[in-house]
Amino acid sequence: xxxxxxxxxxxxxRDARCIARAISMIECGDECxxxxxxxxxxxxxxxxGITGAPGVGKSTLADALIRHYRSMDKTIGVVAVDPSSPIxxxxxxxxxxxxxxxxxxxxxxxxSMATRGxxxxxxxxxxxxxxxxxxxxxxxxMVETVxxxxxxxxxxxxxxxxxxVLIPGMGDSIQTLKAGIMEIADVFVLNKADLxxxxxxxxxxxxxxxxxxxxxxxxxxxxxxxxxxxxxDKLSEAVTEILGRxxxx
Amino acid sequence: MGNAKKIxxxxxxxxxxxxxxxxxxxxxxxSEAGMEVIYTGLKQTPAMIASAAAQEDVDVVxxxxxxxxxxxxxxxIVKELEKAGMEKTMVLAGGIIPGDDATELKAKGISxxxxxxxxxxxxxxxxxxxxx
Numbered sequence: 463x464x465x466x467x468x469x470x471x472x473x474x475x476r477d478a479r480c481i482a483r484a485i486s487m488i489e490c491g492d493e494c495x496x497x498x499x500x501x502x503x504x505x506x507x508x509x510x511g512i513t514g515a516p517g518v519g520k521s522t523l524a525d526a527l528i529r530h531y532r533s534m535d536k537t538i539g540v541v542a543v544d545p546s547s548p549i550x551x552x553x554x555x556x557x558x559x560x561x562x563x564x565x566x567x568x569x570x571x572x573x574s575m576a577t578r579g580x581x582x583x584x585x586x587x588x589x590x591x592x593x594x595x596x597x598x599x600x601x602x603x604m605v606e607t608v609x610x611x612x613x614x615x616x617x618x619x620x621x622x623x624x625x626x627v628l629i630p631g632m633g634d635s636i637q638t639l640k641a642g643i644m645e646i647a648d649v650f651v652l653n654k655a656d657l658x659x660x661x662x663x664x665x666x667x668x669x670x671x672x673x674x675x676x677x678x679x680x681x682x683x684x685x686x687x688x689x690x691x692x693x694x695d696k697l698s699e700a701v702t703e704i705l706g707r708x709x710x711x
Numbered sequence: 712m713g714n715a716k717k718i719x720x721x722x723x724x725x726x727x728x729x730x731x732x733x734x735x736x737x738x739x740x741x742s743e744a745g746m747e748v749i750y751t752g753l754k755q756t757p758a759m760i761a762s763a764a765a766q767e768d769v770d771v772v773x774x775x776x777x778x779x780x781x782x783x784x785x786x787x788i789v790k791e792l793e794k795a796g797m798e799k800t801m802v803l804a805g806g807i808i809p810g811d812d813a814t815e816l817k818a819k820g821i822s823x824x825x826x827x828x829x830x831x832x833x834x835x836x837x838x839x840x841x842x843x
Contacts, residue, residue, distance in 0.1 A: 478796075485768065546747075553742055565762050
């Protein structure tokens with residue numbers, strides 16, 4: 463058996479070191495990474511994208527969602543992306559900090575990735591990492607993008623459900639008129655819903671939905687306080703509903 | 712940038728010690744030297760650090776400790792890393808660690824101990840010279 467085959471088998475039996483090394487191989491563009499990816503069958507678990515501006519609570523929301531899904535006994539693979547420096551190429555990857563209570567849980571695998579010059583809000587090897595985690599048999603994959611501005615929309619090509627996290631106080635209704643990130647959301651998560659301005663934010667997002675001619679059955683806007691686990695059940699229900707709807711299509 | 716192999720470092724604060732200014736300064740310095748630094752936060756147990764290092768597939772684990780518990784907790788982390796299949800990982804320590812303790816820790820699998828006053832450049836160079 464070749465080394466690559468051994469690695470692929472290790473991934474399939476959910477060996478943490480094999481999963482980690484497989485992702486590194488893809489990340490470094492190792493010459494064997496192509497054949498490795500071919501060996502990994504994809505079971506196709508749902509991929510949940512979490513995107514939004516820096517500091518809106520994406521990692522904290524991911525942490526709360528992991529906890530929610532773990533309580534339902536689902537295993538979770540997480541890909542968390544932070545930016546590489548355009549000057550030095552280095553990076554400080556800090557998403558993991560918010561998820562520390564899951565570090566020793568064998569049902570959770572968290573991998574941080576740096577953007578390494580990519581501009582769409584993800585890392586060049588994010589797709590490969592998702593494939594490895596899928597092959598390892600995790601029940602759900604979460605992908606957290608870098609803190610995005612308006613036009614980093616790469617996540618729409620990778621995720622089955624895109625959740626856009628917004629918080630109060632980020633701008634008036636003109637912001638919701640603009641093209642880009644607002645258009646790719648399957649669900650709008652209005653986080654930090656205990657802050658002033660949450661009602662105005664909700665009105666703006668509702669306006670956006672109506673203007674876009676989207677037929678919302680009420681599940682598109684979810685208010686959360688991720689740090690207090692508030693609204694996470696509702697978000698999970700919405701995600702399930704959206705996944706069901708997309709499958710039917 | 713792009714696909715080139717990057718040096719990956721996990722920076723962690725083991726044990727009950729809430730002072731992370733030093734860890735953050737070192738994390739920043741390593742990233743400015745082009746490394747990818749994963750910061751895992753405060754109050755980490757040896758098992759948490761080893762598991763994070765294994766999942767992130769890092770080359771180096773940097774431990775900042777000011778609590779005085781280094782003789783206990785640092786060798787424990789080396790053991791946990793071995794258990795997690797990370798026996799080849801370079802383990803570095805920094806913080807308030809007396810010279811005699813440092814000698815002992817180095818015999819127990821810590822590659823180097825950087826005391827207060829260490830120039831950031833020397834930490835960067837130590838890693839760069841040993842990790843290709």
